[in-house]
Amino acid sequence: MNNSPSRQPFQRPEREITPEQVYHKRRKILAGLGLGVMGLSAAGWDIYSRMQPTPKPIIELPPPQPSSSYQPQLNSNFAQAGRPLSSEKDVLSYNNFYEFSTKKEEVAELAQGWKIDPYGLQIEGLVDRPGTLSLEQVEKLGLEERIYRFRCVEAWAMTVPWSGVSMAALMAHVGVKSTATHVAFYSVLDPQRMHGQKNTYFTWPYFEGLRIDEAANALTFIATGLYGKRLSPQNGSPLRVVLPWKYGYKGPKSVVRMVFLAAQPPTFWNELAPDEYDFFANVDPTIPHKRWSQASERLLGNGDRVKTLPYNGFGEFVASLYQNQKKS
Ligand SMILES: Nc1nc2c(c(=O)[nH]1)N[C@H]1C(S)=C(S)[C@@H](COP(=O)(O)O)O[C@H]1N2
Ligand SMILES: [Mo]
Numbered sequence: 001m002n003n004s005p006s007r008q009p010f011q012r013p014e015r016e017i018t019p020e021q022v023y024h025k026r027r028k029i030l031a032g033l034g035l036g037v038m039g040l041s042a043a044g045w046d047i048y049s050r051m052q053p054t055p056k057p058i059i060e061l062p063p064p065q066p067s068s069s070y071q072p073q074l075n076s077n078f079a080q081a082g083r084p085l086s087s088e089k090d091v092l093s094y095n096n097f098y099e100f101s102t103k104k105e106e107v108a109e110l111a112q113g114w115k116i117d118p119y120g121l122q123i124e125g126l127v128d129r130p131g132t133l134s135l136e137q138v139e140k141l142g143l144e145e146r147i148y149r150f151r152c153v154e155a156w157a158m159t160v161p162w163s164g165v166s167m168a169a170l171m172a173h174v175g176v177k178s179t180a181t182h183v184a185f186y187s188v189l190d191p192q193r194m195h196g197q198k199n200t201y202f203t204w205p206y207f208e209g210l211r212i213d214e215a216a217n218a219l220t221f222i223a224t225g226l227y228g229k230r231l232s233p234q235n236g237s238p239l240r241v242v243l244p245w246k247y248g249y250k251g252p253k254s255v256v257r258m259v260f261l262a263a264q265p266p267t268f269w270n271e272l273a274p275d276e277y278d279f280f281a282n283v284d285p286t287i288p289h290k291r292w293s294q295a296s297e298r299l300l301g302n303g304d305r306v307k308t309l310p311y312n313g314f315g316e317f318v319a320s321l322y323q324n325q326k327k328s
Pocket of ligand 1: 187254
């Protein structure tokens with residue numbers, strides 16, 4: 001394995017044996033506090049170390065192999081998310097991906113070896129340049145890494161380094177027409193190999209959508225990687241949508257098609273249970289889910305409960321999108 005100094009920290013093999021806190025120190029996650037780990041007071045250190053996840057992997061899976069051609073550069077605007085990173089093992093073994101299973105602990109195993117081959121991202125509708133983009137063409141739009149908090153509607157949360165490209169770059173590349181008001185996303189349909197899609201209680205493929213100003217927002221991200229490596233199947237390979245201010249279900253995995261429209265598209269969870277899953281799905285601690293509170297969330301790994309923030313803490317980027325509408 002190439003171990004040259006030019007590699008991204010996430011791709012260095014010694015990461016596998018590095019304690020999480022040293023790893024975080026390296027990535028200068030605490031840079032935002034103006035302190036390294038060693039500069040923390042005893043109390044600060046105690047709080048910091050108690051926040052470190054103690055991963056309990058359900059199954060042992062080899063993480064995807066780093067590829068020397070996949071070299072995302074950290075975007076300094078999103079270099080830290082105010083929380084320690086979740087452990088890669090947890091993120092790779094606790095998944096919501098109903099195409100494989102409704103049980104989070106078994107998705108990774110069922111998805112092992114699964115691949116969309118050949119892969120193409122179809123772009124349709126109100127654009128100047130419709131067509132199919134390869135993964136490489138998408139990544140050429142500007143591969144970068146961003147550390148985002150992630151909040152599932154079920155009140156668990158993680159903090160992860162995604163890599164990919166901004167949705168705005170993709171929209172500029174395909175030339176979205178001024179008449180487009182929304183975009184619809186479609187995940188892959190593969191019932192022969194994704195056995196969850198044989199469950200006809202759900203409408204497959206998974207479908208989602210955004211208003212066009214939400215899609216063009218600086219936070220809206222098309223992820224092709226996690227922890228400096230291309231996405232594993234269980235995390236939505238080869239390409240997924242990431243919307244850090246919304247509940248996780250708004251971000252479809254294994255997306256193969258985007259359609260730019262002049263109307264709001266229906267969406268998977270909203271269609272199934274509109275009183276529980278709203279179209280906007282903005283993280284809001286003051287609006288409980290019908291069956292549980294959204295005031296706090298459980299961190300993946302150590303299980304600590306922390307307060308949920310409006311827009312998952314990303315209000316400075318997105319609150320203005322919603323000032324003319326009823327809270328949602
Ligand atoms: N196609 C598809 N996309 C999906 C889902 C799914 O079941 N199918 N689950 C969503 C939900 S509810 C969450 S919380 C996240 C989970 O992403 P993760 O497993 O990488 O943490 O994916 C979202 N995207
Ligand atoms: Mo979720």
